Amino acid sequence: MDLKCNDIKKAYGEGEARQEVLRGINCEIHSGEICVLLGTSGSGKSTLLNIIGGIETADSGCIDIGDECTENMSEKDLDKYRRNNLGFVFQFYNLIPNLTIKENIEVSAYLSKNPLEINELLKTLGLYDHKDKFPNQVSGGQQQRCAIGRALIKNPSVLLCDEPTGALDYKTSKEILELIEKVNEKYHNTIIIVTHNDAIKNMAHRVLKLRDGIIYKDIINETRTPAIELEW
């Protein structure tokens, strides 16, 4: 399912304190692509991801996913939009502490009419042996795997990852990126990754570089570097 941003604008504050965070974002991300949103702090990349995810509304412009358009969507419609189309992965895992790894993933499966097979996904995530453990009994990397599993189980057309390796060490970060790559190959979801880590751009099909609220570069990677070979 292709994703299209149509002249997205967003500002915070009023009067003199008004700050334009997004000043007209136009882009198209094709179905099954890994797209990296790259930019420095304050460039607007997280705001754009949140607007695509329907957890923040644009002042103007809209997002098209397949036949759906986010413009003028009510709160209920946005809930539905997120439920049907999206999966989220955050820098912090936000797992429910009194649910096991498997149950944390089931929380999201419950929302889908056609979820993926959970045990197979747990195996893909490398979490099958830890499925009955509680989040505080596994490592940070395993917790992030669980968070990815939670986002994936619904089999969303778009997976949104906000700094997914931001809280992880180098080795674990690479494992997570490998997993994202593997998931993309296996399930063919569109994956949008927000990062400030320049190296990650090399594994993407498309790189959108943001600066001062606009996309100043839309790059298609002719040759991608597998996640395992990324260095930073």
Add this chain to the structure above:
Amino acid sequence: MRNPLLKRIPRDFRKNWSKYLGLFLILSLTIMIGSAFSSTLESTVRIMNTVETDNRLENGFFETSSPISDDLISQLEELELEIAAINYQRINDFDKSAKLLVFDERRKIDIPSIFDGKLPESPNEIAFDRIAAREHGLKIGSEVNLNGQSFTLCGTVAFPDYNSLFANNSDMVMNTTDFGVAVVNHEGFERFDKECTVYRYAYRFRNQDLSDSEKADKAEEIIKTLYSNMIVPGDFLTAEANQSISFLKNDIGKDGPMMEVFVYILIAVIAFVFAVLTNNTIDSEAPIIGTLRSLGYSKHEIIIHYLMPSVIVTLVASLVGNIIGYTLMLNPMYDLYYTTYSVPKIITVFSVPAFIKTTLIPVIIMPVINILMLRSKLSLSPLKFLRHDLKKGKTRRTVRLTRGSFPTRFRLRVILQNKGSYIMLFFGIIISTLLLIFGMGLAPMFDNYVDSIADSVTFENQYLLKTEYEITDSDAVFEKAEVTTLKTNYSLTDKDIDVSMLGIEPDSNFFREINLPPAENEGIISSAMANKLGLKAGDSVKLTHPYSGEEYTIKISGIYEYSGTIGIFLKRSNLNKLLANNEDAYNCYISDSKLDIPEAVIAKYITKKDMCGAAKQMLSSFDSILKLVNIFSVVIYMILLFILTKAVIEKNALSISYLKIFGYDNKEINKIFLRATSITVIISLAIAIPIDIMLIKLLMVYITAMIEGYISFWVPSRIYLLIAVICICAYYIINAIHVRSIRKIPMQEALKCRE
């Protein structure tokens, strides 16, 4: 697929069992008492309604000095009513000093219900009112001697016209110790001296659906018929005005709403406690909520999820509360009525209205309050939850704390950050101390009332006479008085209450401090009347004659400190002029010692001891319930204190953990976090007690509205001190538990969960 979030709930219950158990206990106790009380009320009301029809309760009675003629009975029956003689003998020295009315057999009206044993069948058998038998230690088979006649107790009964044992209708309180009723069969009654028989006639309307005004009109017609036959009734009372019949009905009518309000207030407090706890949970789980919302969970689904624990606890508590309320609690509740009222055996009924009031409404109050809080809290966007930014609107300015040492400022910060929990704690303290003041203060309040009667009533004996009787020779100090009862409207209840008109001598030895006004339409009112009706010097009070309907207006020229009665003092001659009597007329003697007056002349004999004893007796019937109130209020106080202070510590677990890492020892940490709570508890107590006093004073206005006299609110300071000590001691017990839990908070807490 079952929502996996549901799995959190039993785990949450297990983890926070002490918190939920506390709330469950308060809820189930409240619902248990509410349902047992309401069901008892319903069952009692039903049994009283049955008595009205099956036992043919009277609509009123009158007493005459001799039997009335058959012709007069026929005339009265033409007024569409039945009439039956329920004559009695007054025994003044039963069991040494108690008054006992022994009634002739009753077949047509006011038929007694058997509680135990049987009704008298032979002339030497007697059935006692159940309470009278209990008070005098009588059992079936006991022998009693009444005016020289010996009887065997064959049963205990409940009289329809004496469900509340008022010795005199003007008495403020019931007197079960010194007053009782019994019944013998007609042959048995014949054994008594006929000269001493009091002729009482009970009437019952053929149409039992008459309105109050129609009943009053009928009563007036009866009086007119009696007067037209030259019969002056010694006493005439409608069932509505007869306290022995109506007091229980009025008491039940007022007990019910009071209990319901009490249940609703407690449920609302618990609902707010739940709301505060859920609010804390939402604060700590904000990123999880943000994530769930991002995944597509709707606000509605999240509300339901966080609402569930409170709803489950309420449902289980209401189920347990009802089961215990309808099983174990019913007999203690029935005993409350059996101890005080002479009611027939209560048959338990499952009452749908009681179930709605004590279970369904609380079960609705709980989610309503929590839904309102959750809706407001969860109205923020998912992003705000993800960012843990849960402030609504513009960021509130942080209160700047510049004065005081660092620990003092830290403590203040803890109080400010946990103001929600502390506000609920404050309300919890108000409610529990209110109950404690009520439970512990009622006894001294009654004692004070008794003392004030003893202080203000300066005569020892009061003789109400049937006819004038001149005492020629006596060593006692005595005075003549004219005493009558008029009615005045009590605006608070919009009902007429009795006012004793006391015509005394201008230079009375017994009322030395009183300065009676010369004008015949002016009088001095008792302090009890001034307090109850809110009257002051210069006001006027309108009075009505209960039988003739004649109206009088008396101007109040002063207030006399007198707690014994709701009354107006006038010069005897002035009262007689006002009532169009002979100026020297009298119908009463007051004296410092016993007077030699023939029994046949005395209508009523009241001693100072009677007046004080009745109030003491009333208090003893409350004794067990007051103990329960005290235990219940301490339990509520301790549970609320535990839950809310625990919430403060849990909310600050991370800060406590940090302080440990920085090198603060447990004592220093306790000083910051627990002292903040100690300060709040002590300040709350200091504010709550004066608020409670104001509330109880307001409540007392309504409580005293239910009784004939007036009891002023007075609780000695030692009681407040005792309450404060109990509350502080209870707090320190809770505090000790928290000291242990603070010690257990690991330092890793701060290092592990940092997101």
